[in-house]
Amino acid sequence: MNQAHVDFVLRIADDSLILGHRLSEWCGHGPVLEEDIAMTNIALDLIGQATSLLNHAASLQGEGRTGDDLAFLRFDREYRNLLLVEQPNGDFGMTMMRQFLFDAYRTILFERLQSSSDEMIAAIAEKSLKETKYHLKHSSEWVIRLGDGTEESHARIQESLNTLWRYANELFYTDAVDDEMRNAGILPDLSDLRQQWENTVNHVFQEATLTIPANNWKQEGGRKGMHSEYLGYILAEMQYMQRAYPNMEW
């Protein structure tokens, strides 16, 4: 087993799983019925991506575990998702801003991963890219609508940006795992990731009349399993059945 390869896949998988979980919390509580449908649809895409990726990680591990085992039986220190995706939903604007910052990054990542030498990752990236492009369209339209809507919506979404901006830097986190994956051809060149992401984000924020906060405080740790306090509660809820009734078929 190549640990870096497993970690690399888990990082992508956990982003999908945890963000999918957060979005699914909205189900039945959206601001309009159409958004209930859209958010559940996006959650469903993300859970689907997580399933494919976790199954792949489990097979790379080769220890007889399944994707479900990885989702439901790992502890929070073993989770590799970004801090951004575990942040609470807040109001609808906070959810859309979180989604937008993430989608802008994910679109570029999946575009590149289509040429990964890991054929499974390439195939998952190709399928997920189609979904993610739609997610980005949806979230960026809402960021613009709320930013350039009413005074109240502008103030709210600007506040969401101010809150979430500290987690944006982690999108570009790299360490030895990435180096090893790049050397193996599994991770294509991403040296312009930040530049490409900033192009998208600056363009949308300009249309939305939003200002990037001057505060450059950068919070990270998720990729190494150092999470915020929120993740423990997400997992307590998500893993409840598997922890309470171990080793059963459902």
Place this chain on the structure above:
Amino acid sequence: MKEVNITELERMFQEKIDQDIKIEPKDWMPDDYRETLIRQISQHAHSEIVGMLPEGNWITRAPNLRRKAVLLAKVQDEAGHGLYLYSAAETLGADREDTIDDLHSGKAKYSSIFNYPTLTWADMGAIGWLVDGAAIMNQVPICRCSYGPYARAMVRVCKEESFHQRQGFEIMMTLAKGSPEQKAMAQDALNRFWWPALMMFGPSDGESKHTAQSMKWKIKRSTNDELRQQFVDVTVPQAEMIGLTLPDADLTFNEATGHYEYGEINWAEFWEVVKGNGPCNKDRIDTRRKAKEEGQWVREAATAFAQKRAARKSA
């Protein structure tokens, strides 16, 4: 002179109904027909939307990824059904926002089954199997309803409901052949949902104030008791097949009629829940109202933005 015309129009209308010609939004229809349909379709839409909540309650706790995805898809389908149904009601001139306000004020009703809590994972099985099963019994005849948009919406809804019913039964079957705790969980869910599922067909024919006229107008094609009987006849053997027991000591098969006879439904409970006194009525409506209130600023922003863009375009 006007009186005569209306009588004549009503005669022609009933003639169309009798010949199974669909009534379309622009056709003349009696006010009572329109009102009955608006009431029924919007109740149906509200049931889909409120019905998202008891199942939504288990999405974040689903026991594995496949179940989570299926449950999400199912609840999303329900939101979609709500949307078609609100649109069908709009073809009759009912504004969606007004209809929703009627739900929130308690003026409009929804299926009383959704006022029962979902306490365990097995409830996801029981709801799919029994509640969607009962909904199919109720809705398949509506595919032949005299009002075109409602009938057509129902064709699509029924296809999805039958997938929902199968996934619910499959959850129950998996639990019933699982560990003793799982089987007990399935039995407990069946015990709690069986009687409320039978109540979903509404009051007995003798008590149902809308049935006769709705049958004549072909809004309704079977009576409440007929549909309830069909449901019992189909469901009892399914429960037996997976080794679960129905919580009805009086349940017997009548060889002569070929039907199952079931015990007395607790109508006092039914009417209490309809009146708003079920275990979750207040929570359900409070949740829906809160979603609307908290989304107010979002809807206002969307409107303001659309106006700004339209103004900029025309400038």
